[in-house]
Amino acid sequence: MPNKRLNLRDIVVISFISAVLGVLYLLWVLLGQMVTGIFGPVGGGLMAGFWILAPVVCAYIVQKPGAAMLAELIAAGTEVMAGSVSAGAVLVLGFTQGLAAEIIFALFFYRVFRLPVLMLAGMAGTFAAFLTQYVLYGFSQYAGSVVVFMLITMLISGALLAGWAGKSFTDALVKTGVLDRFALGRQYRLEQQRDTV
Amino acid sequence: MLEELQTRNAFLQHVHPTLKLLSLFTVFFCMIFVYDIWRPLAVLLLTVAVVAFLGKVPLKLLLGLLLPFALFGFSFVWLQVVFPEERGSTVLFYVFHMPVALENIQTGVSLGLRAMVYASWSLLFVLTTSPVSLVMSLIQKWHMPPSIGYGMMAAYRFLPQLREELAVIRRARQIRGMGKKPKVREWKEMAVPLMAGAVRKAERTALAMESKGFDGSRQRTRYVQMNYKKMDVWFTAGFILFITVIFLLPMS
Amino acid sequence: MIYADNVTIAYPFAEPSVESFSAEIRTGENVLLLGPSGSGKSTIALAIQGILPRSVEAEVSGILSIFGENPAVKSITEAAGQAALLFQDPDTQFCMPTVREELVFTLENLRVPAEEIEARMLEALQFTDMLRCIDARIDTLSGGMKQKIAVSCLAAVNPQIWILDEPLSQLDPVSREAVASLLGRIAADSDKTLVVIEHQLNEVMEWVDRAIVLNRQGQVSADGSPARIFNSHGDVLEAEGVWLPLPAEAGKNLLKKTETSKAALPITLRQWETFAADYPAATVLESLPQPKKASEPSLQPSVLEVKQAAFAYGTQTVFENVSFSLYPGEMTALVGANGVGKSTLARVLTGWEPPKNGYIYVNGQDIASLKPYEIAKTFGIVFQQPEHQFLTQTVEKEIRYGMEMEGWCEEDIIHKTNELLIQFQLGHIRRNHPFQLSQGEKRRLSVAVMVTNNQSILILDEPTFGLDKRNTDALFEVLEQCRRRGKAVLWLTHDMDLVYTKAARVLALAERTLAYDDGVEAFFNGNTDLEKIGVRPPVVQLMRPKEEKAGSYA
Numbered sequence A: 001m002p003n004k005r006l007n008l009r010d011i012v013v014i015s016f017i018s019a020v021l022g023v024l025y026l027l028w029v030l031l032g033q034m035v036t037g038i039f040g041p042v043g044g045g046l047m048a049g050f051w052i053l054a055p056v057v058c059a060y061i062v063q064k065p066g067a068a069m070l071a072e073l074i075a076a077g078t079e080v081m082a083g084s085v086s087a088g089a090v091l092v093l094g095f096t097q098g099l100a101a102e103i104i105f106a107l108f109f110y111r112v113f114r115l116p117v118l119m120l121a122g123m124a125g126t127f128a129a130f131l132t133q134y135v136l137y138g139f140s141q142y143a144g145s146v147v148v149f150m151l152i153t154m155l156i157s158g159a160l161l162a163g164w165a166g167k168s169f170t171d172a173l174v175k176t177g178v179l180d181r182f183a184l185g186r187q188y189r190l191e192q193q194r195d196t197v
Numbered sequence B: 001m002l003e004e005l006q007t008r009n010a011f012l013q014h015v016h017p018t019l020k021l022l023s024l025f026t027v028f029f030c031m032i033f034v035y036d037i038w039r040p041l042a043v044l045l046l047t048v049a050v051v052a053f054l055g056k057v058p059l060k061l062l063l064g065l066l067l068p069f070a071l072f073g074f075s076f077v078w079l080q081v082v083f084p085e086e087r088g089s090t091v092l093f094y095v096f097h098m099p100v101a102l103e104n105i106q107t108g109v110s111l112g113l114r115a116m117v118y119a120s121w122s123l124l125f126v127l128t129t130s131p132v133s134l135v136m137s138l139i140q141k142w143h144m145p146p147s148i149g150y151g152m153m154a155a156y157r158f159l160p161q162l163r164e165e166l167a168v169i170r171r172a173r174q175i176r177g178m179g180k181k182p183k184v185r186e187w188k189e190m191a192v193p194l195m196a197g198a199v200r201k202a203e204r205t206a207l208a209m210e211s212k213g214f215d216g217s218r219q220r221t222r223y224v225q226m227n228y229k230k231m232d233v234w235f236t237a238g239f240i241l242f243i244t245v246i247f248l249l250p251m252s
Numbered sequence C: 001m002i003y004a005d006n007v008t009i010a011y012p013f014a015e016p017s018v019e020s021f022s023a024e025i026r027t028g029e030n031v032l033l034l035g036p037s038g039s040g041k042s043t044i045a046l047a048i049q050g051i052l053p054r055s056v057e058a059e060v061s062g063i064l065s066i067f068g069e070n071p072a073v074k075s076i077t078e079a080a081g082q083a084a085l086l087f088q089d090p091d092t093q094f095c096m097p098t099v100r101e102e103l104v105f106t107l108e109n110l111r112v113p114a115e116e117i118e119a120r121m122l123e124a125l126q127f128t129d130m131l132r133c134i135d136a137r138i139d140t141l142s143g144g145m146k147q148k149i150a151v152s153c154l155a156a157v158n159p160q161i162w163i164l165d166e167p168l169s170q171l172d173p174v175s176r177e178a179v180a181s182l183l184g185r186i187a188a189d190s191d192k193t194l195v196v197i198e199h200q201l202n203e204v205m206e207w208v209d210r211a212i213v214l215n216r217q218g219q220v221s222a223d224g225s226p227a228r229i230f231n232s233h234g235d236v237l238e239a240e241g242v243w244l245p246l247p248a249e250a251g252k253n254l255l256k257k258t259e260t261s262k263a264a265l266p267i268t269l270r271q272w273e274t275f276a277a278d279y280p281a282a283t284v285l286e287s288l289p290q291p292k293k294a295s296e297p298s299l300q301p302s303v304l305e306v307k308q309a310a311f312a313y314g315t316q317t318v319f320e321n322v323s324f325s326l327y328p329g330e331m332t333a334l335v336g337a338n339g340v341g342k343s344t345l346a347r348v349l350t351g352w353e354p355p356k357n358g359y360i361y362v363n364g365q366d367i368a369s370l371k372p373y374e375i376a377k378t379f380g381i382v383f384q385q386p387e388h389q390f391l392t393q394t395v396e397k398e399i400r401y402g403m404e405m406e407g408w409c410e411e412d413i414i415h416k417t418n419e420l421l422i423q424f425q426l427g428h429i430r431r432n433h434p435f436q437l438s439q440g441e442k443r444r445l446s447v448a449v450m451v452t453n454n455q456s457i458l459i460l461d462e463p464t465f466g467l468d469k470r471n472t473d474a475l476f477e478v479l480e481q482c483r484r485r486g487k488a489v490l491w492l493t494h495d496m497d498l499v500y501t502k503a504a505r506v507l508a509l510a511e512r513t514l515a516y517d518d519g520v521e522a523f524f525n526g527n528t529d530l531e532k533i534g535v536r537p538p539v540v541q542l543m544r545p546k547e548e549k550a551g552s553y554a
């Protein structure tokens, strides 16, 4: 349902989903740090998509402007409140990643939420993460080949971990019926009804 | 434990959360232009000292939290050595026929220290700021919409229940799925009901909020006021001094 | 001030839950909304505050106005200040972690000046005698304590319209009396309008001055003063399966027995006394329900043996030194005040939480040595919150689940499922989502899924709360069947009248330990310190002729 504003229920539900994902992010960070420490940012790049789950999942469910941005900010906020050791970076990244995913959904006028669009949003998110880290951690000091390689792994990760995995998880969630009052759940119910008729 | 630290009666804990957040971003921004070793090192040591003394955070805990970052920081060094933008001319030694230049080690160490600085400032913020006061000040001073603020707070408060929720789901499966042995896959299967539980809880919370007259508007009275105090002036003054000495003076 | 004309409410993808509901409620009236489970009482309550359709999606047609305005178009704050709602589901009441924050949040929303908040908060908590819990985390309170906090929240708002959806159903008898009399105080205020939904009518009869009866479709089938409703529409009510006040029920019995007639049936205890005074004591006594005889000492080995069990949450001891055994074919009730630890004991008995001390033997084996699925084979467990045990997406699948797990053949499954759907009146909603049922329907479903299995022990945590009469009777028919087949049935409850008529044995928790373990007759015969246990004698016992009350019968 395009061009509708987020209401209180949307906001609270987005908050809860993103908070739960925020906790998972934190655990993922630990894993990510280890991988990055050992294999360098390139290896870490493969993990990057996970951090775009919140905007993809929430935008897919609610299908309203602002959902993706809000989701990622809240996930970042949760990480900070739960005591993330990289609070500052997390907040900055939360902003840029959320914004990037949001832009993709906006480009499709918040009407299309098929797999390719979700994957695109995931890639946009990791691309933003790449840019942010480029500036924050001084990637300009590295050889171009490494940087490009890293960007590629991050984009792949964004498409798969955020876009594809996010969609399949949400599709499983829809079947439980808890999303019936949201755009996605309504579509699912309508389809089901059509099938039974 | 985190909560206990965040509410300790120490200087940093009393500083207004919005100021701490602002200074955090300022430091991040300033660090972007730094490629030498001494400034990040100075900032790092200073920050650790400030958190330990003005925030009354045990030094041991602080260093323990920073340690994993040292590993993360180290990755910058070897990456810089192996894949530098531009190889330095002061070659120190060779590893497998690869020249290792002083300049590259320097840049690497600087970048690594930068990551540690980010971490230490994050710790300054996280270890001395209670989430509730953060959200309250964001609502009151930075115009965060109350619906987002209270929504976030409700969600954050729900997190400890997540474990209980998980226990209930497992329990129900055990009671109902008789004779079925628990599997490794069980955990994966439980992610969906767990998230479903969170969504349901969220809807209920939203319902309860509305029935109690919460409309998300700014027009509400404030039982707890998040005002700026004298501490905040001291903090701001100290912070400006710190930024000037470390980042601005060396430039001119 | 509440005006409804032809209001029809339908949830998405469903038949209307309420059909052409019409009523006019004036300021100061105290209205009882009665009806069978699933008739749409809670739905109407939500619509009066405007939450439905504002936040709960549903189609509302017809005219509904509160103070002359459709509640759904009012501002949220205004609507909440005018009409406050106590939700039926205790889990839906709260949005903040602690009691204090909840009250502050409520008062801030209503724009109460900051300096007044403290005073209003304290006053509201004093109202329900819950001041000592002001800094407690809400999720660590027992079900009944939560209900009292919810009433405090309403008191803090102090609205003109109080909508109470089963305010008493989870309270222990002493708290019931206390909260009912608090509500009585509100009812006495001629500026306040009360709309109460309640199945157990004895307390509310004292101050309700009008009753509106809904039928299964949510239409008004009777409307008027309680005396008139219970007298002239008694048969309608009976057909709908709703509870009558116990004095009215007994009065009807008495009239039938003596083949006499009277101008009016009694609906309160006081009226009952004058009513019954005209009949010989022996006849009156015969017409009243009798307690079960204590069962014969069982010769079979116990199925569950508890030895010196103790439990604590952190450092807070809930109970210690609890010892008892359950035998096959026993029907036992576990009673005790709110928060005394009944649900906790049930958790410990079923191996969810290990006891901090002592042992629990199931069929002679230490429960600590059993695997979860082995425990599941022995116990049928019904949680206090029905939703906690639902796993599937429709009512029908939910019922089938257990049988499928046990590997029944399809034919048996279909047969048994249909039987249960009829038995528990769930047939018409077989395709609905378990979470979207009315509270009573959820309760029935949670019980229905448990009685399909072949466990030797059934433990049910408040299985009857929110159930109308017909479903309560149906439930006990099923439980009685189970008992006769040799299961040990243990149910937790606050309803002493049910204990009196349905249980043979009573366990009571009080003061952190097992305070009573014996037959039901002896429990109520006057020698037990009911005050200490926090319960009251059942109403039917109070209705006995005076000289019989002390328990001189044997």
Ligand SMILES: Nc1ncnc2c1ncn2[C@@H]1O[C@H](COP(=O)(O)OP(=O)(O)OP(=O)(O)O)[C@@H](O)[C@H]1O
Pocket: C011, C012, C014, C017, C035, C036, C037, C038, C039, C040, C041, C042, C043, C044, C088, C429, C432, C436, C437, C438, C439, C440, C441, C466
């Ligand atoms: N959210 C919902 N979505 C769809 N159907 C619902 C929803 N809530 C209730 N219903 C259905 O609407 C009908 C009326 O429900 P309601 O909760 O108003 O009943 P009730 O009279 O309060 O019953 P009880 O005494 O059991 O609480 C029920 O048949 C129920 O299954």
Ligand SMILES: Nc1ncnc2c1ncn2[C@@H]1O[C@H](COP(=O)(O)OP(=O)(O)OP(=O)(O)O)[C@@H](O)[C@H]1O
Pocket: C139, C140, C141, C142, C143, C144, C145, C170, C313, C318, C336, C337, C338, C339, C340, C341, C342, C343, C344, C345, C384
């Ligand atoms: N998870 C928990 N953590 C800490 N304390 C708890 C927890 N759950 C319950 N309690 C406390 O333990 C006590 C017993 O609670 P329990 O739910 O067993 O009571 P109950 O007898 O079932 O009451 P009710 O009749 O109201 O349901 C209460 O004082 C409650 O506050």
Ligand SMILES: [Mg+2]
Pocket: C041, C042, C043, C088, C165, C438, C439, C440
């Ligand atoms: Mg109801």
Ligand SMILES: [Mg+2]
Pocket: C142, C143, C342, C343, C344, C384, C461
């Ligand atoms: Mg209980």
